[in-house]
Amino acid sequence: MKKDIHFSSPVVDAHCDSLTRAMDQNRRLGQENDAGQVDFPRLVRGGVNLQFFAAFINPRFRDNPLARAMEIFDFFHREVADNANVVEAVYSFEDIKRALSEKKLAALLAVEGGEALAGRIEVLRMFYRLGVRSITLTWNGRNELGDGAWESGSGGGLTRFGVAVVREMNRLGMLVDVSHLSGRGFWDVLKQTQKPPAASHSNCRALCDHPRNLSDEQIKALASAGGVMGLCFYPDFVREKEADLEALLDHAEHAAGLAGVDCIGLGSDFDGIDAPVAGLKDVTSLPLVTEGLKRRGFSEDEVKRIIGGNFLRVLEGVLKERGHTC
Ligand SMILES: [Zn+2]
Numbered sequence: 001m002k003k004d005i006h007f008s009s010p011v012v013d014a015h016c017d018s019l020t021r022a023m024d025q026n027r028r029l030g031q032e033n034d035a036g037q038v039d040f041p042r043l044v045r046g047g048v049n050l051q052f053f054a055a056f057i058n059p060r061f062r063d064n065p066l067a068r069a070m071e072i073f074d075f076f077h078r079e080v081a082d083n084a085n086v087v088e089a090v091y092s093f094e095d096i097k098r099a100l101s102e103k104k105l106a107a108l109l110a111v112e113g114g115e116a117l118a119g120r121i122e123v124l125r126m127f128y129r130l131g132v133r134s135i136t137l138t139w140n141g142r143n144e145l146g147d148g149a150w151e152s153g154s155g156g157g158l159t160r161f162g163v164a165v166v167r168e169m170n171r172l173g174m175l176v177d178v179s180h181l182s183g184r185g186f187w188d189v190l191k192q193t194q195k196p197p198a199a200s201h202s203n204c205r206a207l208c209d210h211p212r213n214l215s216d217e218q219i220k221a222l223a224s225a226g227g228v229m230g231l232c233f234y235p236d237f238v239r240e241k242e243a244d245l246e247a248l249l250d251h252a253e254h255a256a257g258l259a260g261v262d263c264i265g266l267g268s269d270f271d272g273i274d275a276p277v278a279g280l281k282d283v284t285s286l287p288l289v290t291e292g293l294k295r296r297g298f299s300e301d302e303v304k305r306i307i308g309g310n311f312l313r314v315l316e317g318v319l320k321e322r323g324h325t326c
Contacts, residue, residue: 010049010100011286012308014134014230014265015201017112017178017272019072020056022079030083037270040083043105047120050096052107052134052200056272057113059141066123067115073130075154084113091131092173093315094322095113100135100177110134113144119161133319136174136200137162138185147182149165149211157184158192166192173320174208178202178214178222179230179267186218195318196226198311203229203237203251204258212236216258217245224260226317228310230267231289233276245279249292252306265311274323 018029018038026034043051057065080089083170085198087105090096098159099106110267114137117123122280127135137158145162145215147154158166164187169176176197178186189197199222205213214222214229231251235243238251253262270283281289286307294305306314 004091004125009304010308010312011047011290012050012197012265012311013048013270013283013286014052014269014311015054015110015112015232015267015272016051016283017054017056018270019076019079020058021271023072023075028082029079033281036184037273037276039180040079040087040105042142042283044086046286047282048105049100050090050108050285050311052108052267054110054112054136054272055116055132057111057116057139057197057322060114060137063114065115068119069127073109073132076107079132080088080107084289090129091133091319092322093319096312096315098318100109105193108133108137110136110175112136112177112180113139113143114145114162114165115139115147117144119144121161121164122310124165125172128172128174133201134164134177134198136177136179137165137181137189139180146188148180149182152182152184152211154182155184156182157186163188163192167194169173170194173318175315175318183215183218186214187221190221190225193225196228196314197222198265198314199229199267200226201230201232201234201269201272203232203248204254207247207251207254208237208239213237219255222258223263226314228263228265229255229313230265233268233270233280235275235277236272238277243277245277245288245292248277248289249296252293253296256302261298262306262310262313264306264309303314
C-alpha cells in the first residue's frame with residue numbers, strides 16, 4: 001500500500017445493499033434514518049473511509065435487469081452529488097487516495113448480479129463508463145455468466161460469456177467478485193483472471209457450512225492469487241446458532257491461520273440482511289470489530305490490513321491509476 005494514504009488505518013467495507021434498501025424504503029442516504037443500517041452520516045460516524053455500494057439486481061426484476069441497474073446507478077449518482085461535501089464517487093486508485101486525503105467518504109459503485117449485463121460485453125464497457133468498478137458475477141441463481149451458489153449441484157461454472165466478462169473486466173480495471181458463485185464458478189474465475197479477485201462478502205465454510213461460504217481450499221487459492229475475502233456479518237454465514245461478534249472473529253482467526261491475514265477484509269452486507277450478528281447494530285458498530293480483532297491478538301499492523309489495507313492493496317492492483325474511459 002502506498003504511504004501517501006492520509007489516514008493511518010483506512011476502513012473499507014466491500015459490500016452493502018444500501019442503494020436498493022434505501023430505494024425500497026424511499027429514504028435518502030444523506031439523512032440518518034434507522035429504518036436502514038447504513039447512510040452517509042452513520043458511515044462517517046462508523047469511521048468508514050471507502051464503501052462499496054452494490055446495485056443488487058433482485059430476481060424480481062428478471063424481466064429487465066439492465067433497466068433496474070440503470071435506476072440504481074441513477075440513485076447512486078444523485079445521492080453522491082447531493083452530498084458532495086461528505087462523499088465522493090471513486091473511479092481510479094488516484095480518486096481513492098484523494099478522497100482519503102480530503103477526509104471524504106469514498107463511494108465505489110458495484111453491481112451484484114451479472115444478469116444486469118443482458119448478455120452483452122458492450123454493456124459491460126458502458127457500465128465501466130457509468131462508474132461501475134466491481135461486479136459480483138452472479139447472485140445465487142444462474143445467469144448468462146454462470147451458475148450461482150444455489151446451482152452448485154449442477155457442477156456448472158462460468159459460461160463462455162462469463163469468461164469473456166472476466167477477461168474484459170481485467171482489461172478495463174474492474175474488480176471481479178466471486179461471492180455468490182457456484183464452487184465450479186469460483187475455480188473457473190481463479191483460472192481465468194489475471195488480476196486478484198475478491199469474495200466481497202463470504203465467510204469460512206469450515207466454521208459455518210453454508211454454500212455462500214468458502215472452503216479452506218478456496219480461501220488458500222484466493223490468498224495465493226493475491227485476493228481478499230470480506231468478512232460478512234450475516235448471522236447465517238457466521239454460526240448456525242448464537243451467531244455473535246465473537247463467532248465472527250473466529251472466522252478472521254481461521255482464515256488467518258489458514259492463509260495469512262493478507263486475504264482478510266470486511267464485507268458487512270449491511271442493508272442486505274435483516275440484522276447483523278449479535279453485538280453489532282449497524283455501520284456505527286464497526287469500531288467494535290476493530291477492537292475485537294485487537295483483543296484476539298492480531299497486531300496493530302495486522303488489524304490495519306484486515307479493516308481496509310488488504311482491500312486497498314487489491315484495488316491498487318486492479319483499478320486504473322487514473323482516468324475514467326475505456
Ligand atoms: Zn450478496
